Amino acid sequence: MREAGAGREEPPFDALAADLGALFSRGIDAPLDDTAFDHWARRVFRWQFHHNPTYRGYCVGRGATPDSIGSWEEIPPVPTAAFKRLRLFSVEESKQPEAIFETSGTTLTEKKGEHWVASLALYQSALLPPFRAHLLPDGARFPVVALLPPPDQAPRSSLSRMIAAVHDTLGAEGGGFFGAPDGSIRDEALLGALLATVEAKQPVLVATTAFGLVHWLDTLMRGSVRLVLPEGSRMMETGGFKGRARAVSRAELYDGVHDALGLPADRIVNEYGMTEMLSQFYEPTLSEPLGPDLSERFHVAPPWVRTRVLDPVTLDPVADDQPGLLCHHDLANAGSVAAVLTEDMGVRLERGFRLLGRAPGAEPRGCSLATEELLESATMMRAARK
Amino acid sequence: MSAAFDGWVLPPGVLPARVSFAQAHGVRHPLLDPESARSLMDSLRTAREDALLRSSAAERARVLGRAGARFLDRSDPLRREAEEHVPATADLSLEMSRAVIDGMARDWTGDRLLQLLATDLPHPAALDRFVPSAGTGRVRGVAPALCFHVGAGTVPGVSATSMLRSLLVGSATLLKPGLGDVVLPVLLARAIAEESPTMAAALAVLYWSGGSDDHAESAALAAADTVVAYGSDATMRSLLDRMPADTPLIAYHHRIGVALVGRDALVERELDGVADELAHAVGMFDQRGCVSPHAVFVEQGGEVGAGELAAALARALARFHAALPPTPPSPALASNVHQLRRTAELRRASGEAVEVYAAQASGWTVLLEPHDAIEPSGPGRTVRIHPIEDAAQLPTLLAPIAHHLQTVGVAGLGERLENVARMLGGVGATRICPLSEVAFPPPWWHHDGKGPLSVLLRWVDLEGD
Numbered sequence: 103m104r105e106a107g108a109g110r111e112e113p114p115f116d117a118l119a120a121d122l123g124a125l126f127s128r129g130i131d132a133p134l135d136d137t138a139f140d141h142w143a144r145r146v147f148r149w150q151f152h153h154n155p156t157y158r159g160y161c162v163g164r165g166a167t168p169d170s171i172g173s174w175e176e177i178p179p180v181p182t183a184a185f186k187r188l189r190l191f192s193v194e195e196s197k198q199p200e201a202i203f204e205t206s207g208t209t210l211t212e213k214k215g216e217h218w219v220a221s222l223a224l225y226q227s228a229l230l231p232p233f234r235a236h237l238l239p240d241g242a243r244f245p246v247v248a249l250l251p252p253p254d255q256a257p258r259s260s261l262s263r264m265i266a267a268v269h270d271t272l273g274a275e276g277g278g279f280f281g282a283p284d285g286s287i288r289d290e291a292l293l294g295a296l297l298a299t300v301e302a303k304q305p306v307l308v309a310t311t312a313f314g315l316v317h318w319l320d321t322l323m324r325g326s327v328r329l330v331l332p333e334g335s336r337m338m339e340t341g342g343f344k345g346r347a348r349a350v351s352r353a354e355l356y357d358g359v360h361d362a363l364g365l366p367a368d369r370i371v372n373e374y375g376m377t378e379m380l381s382q383f384y385e386p387t388l389s390e391p392l393g394p395d396l397s398e399r400f401h402v403a404p405p406w407v408r409t410r411v412l413d414p415v416t417l418d419p420v421a422d423d424q425p426g427l428l429c430h431h432d433l434a435n436a437g438s439v440a441a442v443l444t445e446d447m448g449v450r451l452e453r454g455f456r457l458l459g460r461a462p463g464a465e466p467r468g469c470s471l472a473t474e475e476l477l478e479s480a481t482m483m484r485a486a487r488k
Numbered sequence: 489m490s491a492a493f494d495g496w497v498l499p500p501g502v503l504p505a506r507v508s509f510a511q512a513h514g515v516r517h518p519l520l521d522p523e524s525a526r527s528l529m530d531s532l533r534t535a536r537e538d539a540l541l542r543s544s545a546a547e548r549a550r551v552l553g554r555a556g557a558r559f560l561d562r563s564d565p566l567r568r569e570a571e572e573h574v575p576a577t578a579d580l581s582l583e584m585s586r587a588v589i590d591g592m593a594r595d596w597t598g599d600r601l602l603q604l605l606a607t608d609l610p611h612p613a614a615l616d617r618f619v620p621s622a623g624t625g626r627v628r629g630v631a632p633a634l635c636f637h638v639g640a641g642t643v644p645g646v647s648a649t650s651m652l653r654s655l656l657v658g659s660a661t662l663l664k665p666g667l668g669d670v671v672l673p674v675l676l677a678r679a680i681a682e683e684s685p686t687m688a689a690a691l692a693v694l695y696w697s698g699g700s701d702d703h704a705e706s707a708a709l710a711a712a713d714t715v716v717a718y719g720s721d722a723t724m725r726s727l728l729d730r731m732p733a734d735t736p737l738i739a740y741h742h743r744i745g746v747a748l749v750g751r752d753a754l755v756e757r758e759l760d761g762v763a764d765e766l767a768h769a770v771g772m773f774d775q776r777g778c779v780s781p782h783a784v785f786v787e788q789g790g791e792v793g794a795g796e797l798a799a800a801l802a803r804a805l806a807r808f809h810a811a812l813p814p815t816p817p818s819p820a821l822a823s824n825v826h827q828l829r830r831t832a833e834l835r836r837a838s839g840e841a842v843e844v845y846a847a848q849a850s851g852w853t854v855l856l857e858p859h860d861a862i863e864p865s866g867p868g869r870t871v872r873i874h875p876i877e878d879a880a881q882l883p884t885l886l887a888p889i890a891h892h893l894q895t896v897g898v899a900g901l902g903e904r905l906e907n908v909a910r911m912l913g914g915v916g917a918t919r920i921c922p923l924s925e926v927a928f929p930p931p932w933w934h935h936d937g938k939g940p941l942s943v944l945l946r947w948v949d950l951e952g953d
Contacts, residue, residue: 156838157834163837184827415822447819462818
C-alpha cells in the first residue's frame with residue numbers, strides 16, 4: 103500500500119469538484135451505470151482517504167483502503183452521529199470551508215452536528231437538477247415562498263441555503279423568506295404574500311418544513327383563514343417525519359394543506375435530506391402520476407447518490423423487500439465523507455426506497471434515565487438560572 | 489410462542505359479566521367501564537379492615553412472605569409460570585429472567601419483610617399500636633387506606649416489590665404494572681390469594697394502557713389516598729395534573745447510576761474479580777435498572793490502569809453475555825450501537841484517547857474515553873470508562889446530573905470510603921454500595937433517599953404519659 107499522498111502529485115480539490123459539477127449538470131436523467139458510479143466513488147474515496155487523516159485512520163482500522171476495496175460498497179460509511187463530534191473535512195490543509203451547515207436540532211441534542219462545505223458551487227450543482235426535475239418538471243418559474251428563515255439570518259441552515267439557491271436560480275420575481283431563526287413564522291407577512299399571489303392568479307412554490315407547516319396551519323385555522331392557491335401551485339415539505347414525536351400524521355397534515363391552502367396532496371412533494379448530505383431525495387409526486395395512498399409514496403435519488411439498505415444488526419445488505427438502515431453514498435459529499443450511515447429505516451424499491459422513519463424501539467424503557475430526559479431537565483435548569 | 493398472559497387479579501365480583509378485553513404485547517386485560525372501576529375502588533377500601541387491619545404487620549409479613557418465597561422455588565408452579573411468561577413480556581432472555589426473579593424474590597420472604605419492618609420503622613410494632621417515641625410520648629404509623637401504584641417499564645419485579653410494601657403497612661392496594669412488568673405482580677397476587685383469600689380481597693393488579701381517557705385510571709387517581717409512581721418526569725407531570733391536589737404522590741423518577749473504582753482495587757490479582765462485578769452491575773436487567781451504571785470512573789495511579797480495566801471488563805461482559813444473554817436488539821438499539829461504536833472509532837482515528845471494546849454484534853460495548861459529560865448509554869450493555877486522577881474529583885463531575893443520580897457502586901477506596909461517600913451523598917447520590925451489590929439493593933434501602941415503608945405513612949403523636 104502506498105502512503106497517503108506520497109509519490110504522486112494529485113490535482114486539487116477544485117479539479118475534483120469541477121469534474122463532479124460537470125457530472126451533476128448532466129441532470130438526473132443521465133444514467134450513471136454501476137461501473138461508472140464505482141469509478142467515481144473510488145475516485146472520491148481515494149481523495150478523501152488521502153486528505154482526511156481521521157477518515158483514513160478509521161478506514162485502515164476497518165481494513166479498507168483505496169487499493170484494497172473490491173467495489174464502492176466496501177467503502178466504510180461514517181455514522182451521522184460522527185458529525186456531532188468530529189470535523190469530517192476532506193480538502194487540502196490550506197482550504198477553508200465556504201459554509202458550515204449545522205443540524206437543526208429538532209430533537210434535544212447535546213451537540214449539534216456540523217457539515218463543513220468545501221464548495222458551495224458543487225453544492226449548488228448537486229441540489230438544482232433534482233429540485234428542478236421534481237418540483238418544476240413542467241419547466242415553470244414561480245415565486246418561491248419559504249416558511250424558513252432567510253439564509254443571512256440562518257447561515258448554518260442547509261435548508262435555507264438550498265431554498266435560497268432555488269429562489270435565486272429557478273424562481274420568478276416575488277416570494278421570499280417568512281421564517282425566523284427561532285423557528286417562528288411571520289404570519290401576517292406570509293399571509294399577505296400568499297393573498298397577493300391569489301389576487302394576481304400567480305401560482306407559487308411553497309417550501310417548508312413539516313414542523314413549520316403544522317404550526318402555520320394552526321394559525322390559519324385559529325383565524326378561520328382559507329385560501330385557494332392558484333392552479334399550478336405546489337409545495338415542497340421536508341423533515342418532521344423522523345425523530346421528534348408528531349402531533350399529526352402525514353395524511354392529516356396534507357388534508358390540512360388542502361383545506362387551508364387549496365393545495366391537494368398530489369401537489370405536495372416530500373424532500374428527504376439531511377445536513378450530513380449535500381444531495382437530496384424527492385418523492386416523484388409531480389413528475390409521475392402516483393395514487394392517493396401516501397403510504398405508497400417513495401423517494402428517488404439523483405444518479406450520483408446510491409443508497410444501500412442494511413440489516414440493523416449486521417449491516418449486511420438486506421433482501422429487497424426487507425426494512426433496514428439507510429446508508430447513502432453521495433458523491434456531492436466529496437469535500438467531507440461520501441458514505442454516510444443514517445439512523446433512518448427504509449425499504450429498497452425498484453426505483454428508490456420507501457422511508458420508514460427512525461429505527462423503531464428507541465423509546466426509553468425500564469427505570470433507567472433516558473438521554474432526552476436528562477437533557478430536557480438540564481435545559482430547564484439552565485433556563486431557570488438565567 | 490405461548491398464549492397471551494392474563495394481566496389482572498381482581499377481587500371476586502368486580503369484573504362485570506359482560507366485559508371486553510384488550511391485548512398488548514402478549515398481555516390480555518379487561519376494559520373496565522366507569523361503574524366497575526368505581527366499584528373496584530369501593531371494594532378494595534371496604535375489604536381493608538378485615539383483610540389487613542385485623543392482623544399485625546408481622547403477621548402480614550409472614551403471610552406475604554410465604555407467598556413471595558414460592559418464587560424462589562424453581563419447582564413451584566407459579567415460579568414455572570413466571571419463567572414461561574417473563575421472557576416474552578419483559579423482553580429478557582430466559583436466563584436473565586431467572587436471574588432477575590431470583591434477585592427480586594430474595595426480598596419477598598417473611599424473614600426479609602420482617603427485617604424491613606424492623607429497619608425502616610422506629611419500632612417493628614409501630615403500625616399496630618402506639619409505641620414509645622424517641623422524644624416524649626408515643627407514636628403510631630398510619631397507612632393510607634387505599635394506595636395506588638403506577639409501575640413502569642421492563643424491569644420485572646419492581647412493581648411486585650412496591651405492592652408488597654403497601655400491603656405490609658396495611659393499605660388496600662391497587663397496582664397498575666408497567667406493560668413489561670405485568671407477570672410477576674399478577675402471579676404474586678395469585679400466590680397471596682392462595683395463601684390468604686381474606687387478605688387478597690384488599691389487593692388488585694390490573695394492567696391498562698395508561699392515560700387520561702382510561703376509566704380505571706381516572707377512578708384510581710380520584711379514590712387513592714396515596715399514589716406511588718415509577719416513571720419519567722413526563723409521567724409524573726401527567727399524574728399530578730389528574731389527581732386531587734391533596735393526594736400525596738410518591739414519585740420514583742428515572743435514575744442513572746455510575747461506578748467508581750479506586751486504586752486499591754486496581755491490582756493485577758483483583759482485576760478479573762472487579763471486572764466480573766462490574767459486568768454483573770452493568771448487564772443485569774440488560775442495563776434498564778435505575779441502579780444500572782452507565783459510566784465507570786477509574787482512578788489513576790493503581791497497579792493497573794483504566795485501559796486494562798476496560799479490557800478486563802470487555803472480557804467479563806463476554807462471560808456475562810454467555811451466561812445471561814440479552815434478547816435480540818431492536819433496530820433502534822442496533823443502530824445506536826453502530827453510531828456509538830463507529831463514532832468512537834473515528835474519534836480514536838482523530839487522535840482522541842478513545843478505545844472501543846465490543847462484541848461482534850450489538851451484545852455489549854465498552855468505551856474507554858476521557859470524561860466529557862455523563863450520557864446515559866441506552867439499554868445496550870454499553871458502558872463508558874473514564875480515567876480520573878483521584879476519587880475526590882468525582883462529586884464535582886457528577887454535579888450536572890445530581891438530580892438524577894442514585895446508585896454509585898464503589899471498589900478499592902480503602903479508608904477513603906466514608907469521606908468519598910459523604911461527598912457523593914452531598915451531590916445527590918442516595919446509595920453507595922459495593923460493586924457486587926449494585927443490581928439488587930436490600931429491601932430496607934432508602935429508595936431514592938426515602939424509607940420504603942415510612943414514606944407511605946402518616947405519623948400520629950400521642951403526647952403525655
